[in-house]
Amino acid sequence: MSGKLWTTLVTSLCGAGIVLLVAVLVPPPSPAPAQNPPATPPGPAPTQTPPAGASEPAKDAPPGVAPQTTEAHPSGYMGVEVCKACHEEQFQKFSHTKMGRLFLLQPRNGGERLACEKCHGPGQKHVEAGGGKGVGGMISFAKNDPTPIEQRNAMCLTCHTKGNRVFWKGSAHNARDVACTNCHVVMEDRSPRSQLAMATEIETCGGCHLQKRASTMRTSHMPLREGKMTCSSCHNPHGTVTPALLKEISLNDTCYRCHAEKRGPFLWTHAPVPESCANCHDPHGSNNDNMLRVAKPRLCQQCHIESRHPTNPYGRDNSSQKFVLGRSCVSCHANIHGSNHPGGHAFTR
Numbered sequence: 263m264s265g266k267l268w269t270t271l272v273t274s275l276c277g278a279g280i281v282l283l284v285a286v287l288v289p290p291p292s293p294a295p296a297q298n299p300p301a302t303p304p305g306p307a308p309t310q311t312p313p314a315g316a317s318e319p320a321k322d323a324p325p326g327v328a329p330q331t332t333e334a335h336p337s338g339y340m341g342v343e344v345c346k347a348c349h350e351e352q353f354q355k356f357s358h359t360k361m362g363r364l365f366l367l368q369p370r371n372g373g374e375r376l377a378c379e380k381c382h383g384p385g386q387k388h389v390e391a392g393g394g395k396g397v398g399g400m401i402s403f404a405k406n407d408p409t410p411i412e413q414r415n416a417m418c419l420t421c422h423t424k425g426n427r428v429f430w431k432g433s434a435h436n437a438r439d440v441a442c443t444n445c446h447v448v449m450e451d452r453s454p455r456s457q458l459a460m461a462t463e464i465e466t467c468g469g470c471h472l473q474k475r476a477s478t479m480r481t482s483h484m485p486l487r488e489g490k491m492t493c494s495s496c497h498n499p500h501g502t503v504t505p506a507l508l509k510e511i512s513l514n515d516t517c518y519r520c521h522a523e524k525r526g527p528f529l530w531t532h533a534p535v536p537e538s539c540a541n542c543h544d545p546h547g548s549n550n551d552n553m554l555r556v557a558k559p560r561l562c563q564q565c566h567i568e569s570r571h572p573t574n575p576y577g578r579d580n581s582s583q584k585f586v587l588g589r590s591c592v593s594c595h596a597n598i599h600g601s602n603h604p605g606g607h608a609f610t611r
Contacts, residue, residue: 335376338384342366342377345385348393349378355450359457373420381417381448403443411441418442426500433501445499463492467499474546482554483547496545514539528600530607534565535599559590566591 335341346353356362356378369375379385381401388398395402401409401417419430430436445466447459453466460466464486468475478486485491493499496516497507510516517539518525524535534541542561543553550557556564592598595609603611 336384338386339376339379340385340389342379344389345378352449353378356448359448359451361448361457403441411439415442426498429498429501429503431501434507435499436501462489463494467493477544477546477548480547480549482549482551484545484553513545517545524599526600528602529604530601530609532598532600532609558592562591 342353357366364370365374365377365380369377373380381403383399383401385398385400388394388400391397395404396407396409401407401414403409403414407414415430415436419427443459445459446457448457452458453461456463458466460469464475464478478484486493496509498509499507502508504511506513508516510519514536524539526536539545540555542555544555545553548554554561597603597606597609597611601607601609601611605611
């Protein structure tokens with residue numbers, strides 16, 4: 263009985279092994295290939311309809327102008343091509359400026375895409391009336407433009423609101439009705455930068471500040487004429503919270519930006535120095551050494567009239583002359599801006 267059972271068990275195991283071996287070695291049947299769709303006869307490619315609201319670039323855009331879209335202009339606006347039809351010369355000059363290249367070639371928003379009409383206003387009424395300076399409510403920005411200066415400046419301030427122009431409202435130039443176009447010209451390049459009305463800053467500012475421009479022509483002057491600095495190196499013409507439109511909080515801090523060695527602090531301080539550099543110097547220019555307001559020693563003797571030295575400068579007596587030779591007072595009091603020497607109370611060392 264046990265022998266039959268053992269034989270039956272062995273036979274079952276062999277049959278199961280054969281079935282498993284066949285399942286591994288014989289590959290499964292491959293699926294039938296999918297049927298290809300019937301071929302369509304060749305014909306013209308179907309046209310794709312753009313989605314609603316999408317714009318299509320116009321064909322044959324003129325050189326130097328960004329391709330215009332078929333999207334309708336805002337109400338009252340005509341588009342740059344209409345402006346160019348009459349103002350060809352102005353258009354060509356404007357297209358070479360920094361603002362022109364931005365508005366015409368790489369507009370960043372819908373406002374800049376309006377180009378000319380972004381600043382001059384909508385031109386539909388202007389065109390319908392047959393054109394003309396100021397016709398149809400257009401802003402010409404000319405000197406005889408009847409548009410109020412505040413409204414003209416507001417057109418510029420729609421974009422130029424940050425940076426140096428934060429304090430424009432209430433500034434000295436704003437209070438005196440100075441227009442942006444008095445100093446800047448956006449329709450053509452007249453200066454290397456900032457689109458100034460003149461070639462340089464000193465010429466642009468000197469158109470109004472005649473006395474300060476004359477001071478820069480004196481023998482001792484800041485290097486404005488040499489091009490090493492400009493008016494805006496010290497002043498911000500668009501407005502500040504400080505007197506004289508200075509960039510720093512005080513006159514001395516403005517001077518210390520370059521003349522850092524005069525800042526101190528000193529062990530012995532000369533009183534007029536921290537009070538104001540302009541007590542002794544004329545920052546725009548002078549015919550005296552070091553841009554001094556008055557020649558030495560008269561400058562010093564405006565304050566030091568009761569000192570132990572003679573008070574008559576350039577006197578004929580020997581006791582007076584020995585103190586005014588060469589550099590006069592500073593022949594001995596060399597460190598006149600201040601001294602850190604323990605014995606420098608008289609600024610002699």
